[in-house]
Each structure stands twice: as structure tokens, then as C-alpha cells.
Amino acid sequence: MRRLDQLLANLGYCSRREARDWIADGRVTVRGEAADDCAQKAAPAEVRVDGEPLDHPDGLLLLLHKPIGLVCSHDLREGPNVYALLPARWRQRNPLVTSVGRLDKDTSGLLLLTDQSPLVHRLTSPKHKVPKLYRATVDRDLAPDLVPLFASGTLRLDGEDAPCAPAGLRLVTPREAEVTLTEGKYHQVRRMFAAGGATVLTLHRERFGPLALDDLAPGQWRELPLDTFE
Ligand code: URA
Numbered sequence: 001m002r003r004l005d006q007l008l009a010n011l012g013y014c015s016r017r018e019a020r021d022w023i024a025d026g027r028v029t030v031r032g033e034a035a036d037d038c039a040q041k042a043a044p045a046e047v048r049v050d051g052e053p054l055d056h057p058d059g060l061l062l063l064l065h066k067p068i069g070l071v072c073s074h075d076l077r078e079g080p081n082v083y084a085l086l087p088a089r090w091r092q093r094n095p096l097v098t099s100v101g102r103l104d105k106d107t108s109g110l111l112l113l114t115d116q117s118p119l120v121h122r123l124t125s126p127k128h129k130v131p132k133l134y135r136a137t138v139d140r141d142l143a144p145d146l147v148p149l150f151a152s153g154t155l156r157l158d159g160e161d162a163p164c165a166p167a168g169l170r171l172v173t174p175r176e177a178e179v180t181l182t183e184g185k186y187h188q189v190r191r192m193f194a195a196g197g198a199t200v201l202t203l204h205r206e207r208f209g210p211l212a213l214d215d216l217a218p219g220q221w222r223e224l225p226l227d228t229f230e
Contacts, residue, residue: 001043002041002042002043002044003038003039004019004023004028004030004037004038004039004040004041004042004047005020005023005038005039007042007047007054007057008022008049009094010093010094010095011044011054011055011056011089011093012088012089012090012092012094013049013055013089019038022049023035023036023037024036027049027050028047028048028049029047029051030042030046031046035047044057044058045057055090056090058226059114059116059226060090060093060113060114060116060223061112061113061114061116061119061223061224061225061226061228062086062112062113062114062221062222062223062224063110063111063112063208063211063213063216063221063223063224064085064110064111064113064220064221065108065109065111065213065216065217065218065220065221066082066103066107066108066109066111066205066218067218067219068105068106068107068218069105069106070082070084070085071105072099072102072103074096074098082099082111082113083097083113085219085221086113086221093115095115095117096115097113097115098113098114098115098120099111099113100112100113100114100120100124100208101120101123101124101184104187104190104203106203107203107205108202108203108204108205108218109134109203109204109213110206110207110208110212110213111205112224113221116226119229122229123208123209123229124184126165126182126183126184129165129182130208130209131168131180131182131207131209132180132181132205132207132208133179133180133205133206133208134180134189134203134204134205134206135172135176135177135178135179135203135204135206136176136177136178136179136193136200136201136203136204137175137176137201137202138175138177138199138200138201139175139198139199139201140175140197140198140199141174141175142171142174142175142177142193142196142198143196143197144171146196147169147171150164150166150167150168150169150179150192151166151167153165153166155167155192157185157188157191157195160185164183164185164192165181165183167181168180178206179192190203209229211224211228
């Protein structure tokens, strides 16, 4: 049971101050009866606004095809972000809708967004070893001996104490490869190739655990059930 004003504010409808006006205007009902007190407590499933059930009261989990050029940070000083792609109400939720790990501004592909912080922690923890599949193109022919180097668990990147966990590398063409990581160090794919003497030209994440983009176009998202990873 949650206070009505808090519920509406946390789900991004309006401020708590505005919720008071919405309630006074009779826009909010609980079990079919117009609410008259913003401090009234109700179960989210019993509440309607303008006759409509509440928007995802239990949480959000989204699969986004991140386009190049957007950042995953909420800090607008870092540039336009992926959250601008979402409906305004979802951008105003508390807890915030945030990305599960990050993709660089210049990386495209599969990005999960959620307001469920335990899920973020679970999916980004190296302990859980969720495999992420990337496709990279590079500026020079890749030496086949990069495959055992990536797999070795001994590749240490500049500035990192721990070596990279064993990673899969499949050479698709001499300048294109698939990389599978179970962790997410800063700029990890770019830095791993740099350690092997190559510069990444394009980077795209194709899969996250069991999930793929399928035919989702850049900038589009689809909703996932909250229990997708249970
Ligand atoms: N590795 C990178 O270098 N960049 C990403 O965006 C993701 C993985």
C-alpha cells in the first residue's frame, strides 16, 4: 500500500504537489471511487488515473537497440542520452530507469534499461558471468593468436589490477570478429583489441545473455517481462 501522491510521483505522472490537484479534480480513483485525500494509501492495482490503470506500477524492463551517438549517462553534460528515446513519464520515474551496464557513445546494439536496481546489480556482476556478444570491425588484419590470448584469462589492460576474464573471440573475416565477454570493464572490447595492436572501427552488441535484438531498428525498444532473468 502506498500513498497516492507518492505513487503518482514515483511512477512519473506528476509532482506530489500536482497529485494533490489531480485528486481534488477527481481524476484519481481507488477501487472505482474518486479519491479525496492524497495521503490515502492504496495498492497500485486498485488505482486508476483518468479511468486508466497505472503505467507499469511493478517496474520496467526494456530491451533497446541503442543507436550510435547517444550516451548511457543521465548527466546531460555528457551529451544526448538514450533515455530521451523513452516516453516522458518513464523518464520521470523514481527509482530512475537506468541502463544495465553501459555502451559507449560510439557503440550500437542491445542495451537493457530498467528501474529494478537489484536486477542491474545481478546482471552486471562478473560473478554471474552473463555472456555479452559483440561484433567488432578493426583497422587491420587480426592475428589468429589473439584467440588464445583473449581466452587465456591473463590479458591485463593498462590501469587494471585484475586481468580480463577468459573471453571468446571468433574471427569472422580478417578485420571483423565476434567477442564474448562475461564482464564489463570500461571500454573493454576496444582496449582488448588495442592490446593486440588493432583499433576498433565499429562496435555493436548483438546479444545479452539469452536475448537478441532480432528485428528491432536502432532507437526502438520492446518491453520484457520483469521475470525474464529468473
Ligand atoms: N566494450 C567497449 O569497448 N565498448 C562498449 O560500449 C562495450 C564494450
